[in-house]
Amino acid sequence: MVMAQSLFITLKKNNPDCQIDVLAPAWSLALMERMPEVTHALAMPLAHGQFNFSARVVLGKSLRAEAYDQTILLPNSWKSALIPFFANIPLRTGYVGECRWGLLNDARRLDKSVLTMTVQRFVALGLSRTTSLPPECPTPSLSISPDQQAKVIEKFSINLSQKILALCPGAEYGEAKRWPVEHYAEVAKQKLAEGWQVWLFGSEKDKASAAQINTLASDACLNFTGRTALAEAVDLMSLAHTVVSNDSGLMHVAAALDKNLVALYGSSDPSFTPPLNAKARIVSLKLSCSPCFKRECPLVTLACLRDITPDSVLKLINDTL
Numbered sequence: 001m002v003m004a005q006s007l008f009i010t011l012k013k014n015n016p017d018c019q020i021d022v023l024a025p026a027w028s029l030a031l032m033e034r035m036p037e038v039t040h041a042l043a044m045p046l047a048h049g050q051f052n053f054s055a056r057v058v059l060g061k062s063l064r065a066e067a068y069d070q071t072i073l074l075p076n077s078w079k080s081a082l083i084p085f086f087a088n089i090p091l092r093t094g095y096v097g098e099c100r101w102g103l104l105n106d107a108r109r110l111d112k113s114v115l116t117m118t119v120q121r122f123v124a125l126g127l128s129r130t131t132s133l134p135p136e137c138p139t140p141s142l143s144i145s146p147d148q149q150a151k152v153i154e155k156f157s158i159n160l161s162q163k164i165l166a167l168c169p170g171a172e173y174g175e176a177k178r179w180p181v182e183h184y185a186e187v188a189k190q191k192l193a194e195g196w197q198v199w200l201f202g203s204e205k206d207k208a209s210a211a212q213i214n215t216l217a218s219d220a221c222l223n224f225t226g227r228t229a230l231a232e233a234v235d236l237m238s239l240a241h242t243v244v245s246n247d248s249g250l251m252h253v254a255a256a257l258d259k260n261l262v263a264l265y266g267s268s269d270p271s272f273t274p275p276l277n278a279k280a281r282i283v284s285l286k287l288s289c290s291p292c293f294k295r296e297c298p299l300v301t302l303a304c305l306r307d308i309t310p311d312s313v314l315k316l317i318n319d320t321l
Contacts, residue, residue, distance in 0.1 A: 074125070091105065170209065177267055
């Protein structure tokens with residue numbers, strides 16, 4: 001969703017008066033509320049992977065009254081193209097994907113050798129077929145209001161007298177994208193000793209690893225893992241000075257908040273889904289076995305992440321100062 005904002009910005013740049021409505025999972029609405037380009041965010045009632053043909057037909061027909069001029073489909077699945085088809089949207093743009101010729105009438109062929117990054121593939125769909133590729137991709141930028149910050153400051157009794165280091169030790173995809181908790185703890189202990197606050201972010205699934213980091217850091221971190229809604233996590237992260245994160249959704253959020261960011265890559269490819277901010281510092285050892293794109297390390301060593309030392313990350317944090 002953060003990378004999709006580059007598409008929204010492009011559409012607005014080329015047609016400032018256009019209305020952009022986005023149909024997406026309900027969890028992502030908090031992000032779109034912080035994207036000024038989005039007019040309306042519509043919660044997708046179907047879960048990821050759920051087919052339910054009849055529900056897609058009903059949803060599509062319910063959107064006919066909006067009289068949309070165009071739909072741009074970012075997913076490549078066949079089922080995702082059903083809703084705009086039944087919504088009678090006249091121009092339906094997307095990549096060919098799963099043989100979607102009948103559902104799309106502006107079907108594009110994806111040349112992965114030219115559009116090497118996910119964000120480039122998104123932005124290209126918002127441009128005419130004759131545009132030279134790869135396109136320029138605007139930097140995502142989430143807008144945070146002082147009122148939103150004030151609410152989380154009050155709710156969580158935040159003290160802003162010290163610099164804040166945000167650590168994001170989770171990664172939904174799997175262990176092969178997660179820097180060891182011991183390394184995160186070493187970074188936390190060092191910055192705490194220097195008088196910084198250290199905040200831990202993540203979902204309910206990350207509570208165990210965050211708790212372990214906090215234990216190793218003598219329980220001196222402020223642990224928000226599993227305690228916040230996404231909107232609150234975004235607003236809290238906007239208060240941080242520096243963020244250290246695995247390749248994850250929160251990494252992209254930190255980049256879109258224009259934070260000093262150290263992004264750690266293991267099994268994934270930083271050239272494919274990098275943080276979209278020039279201030280980000282990407283750490284990838286580029287071992288011969290990576291990127292393997294596996295959820296678990298096939299060699300059971302996790303060398304691509306374990307060999308990234310806490311000292312090297314601390315140096316990057318200090319360099320941003």
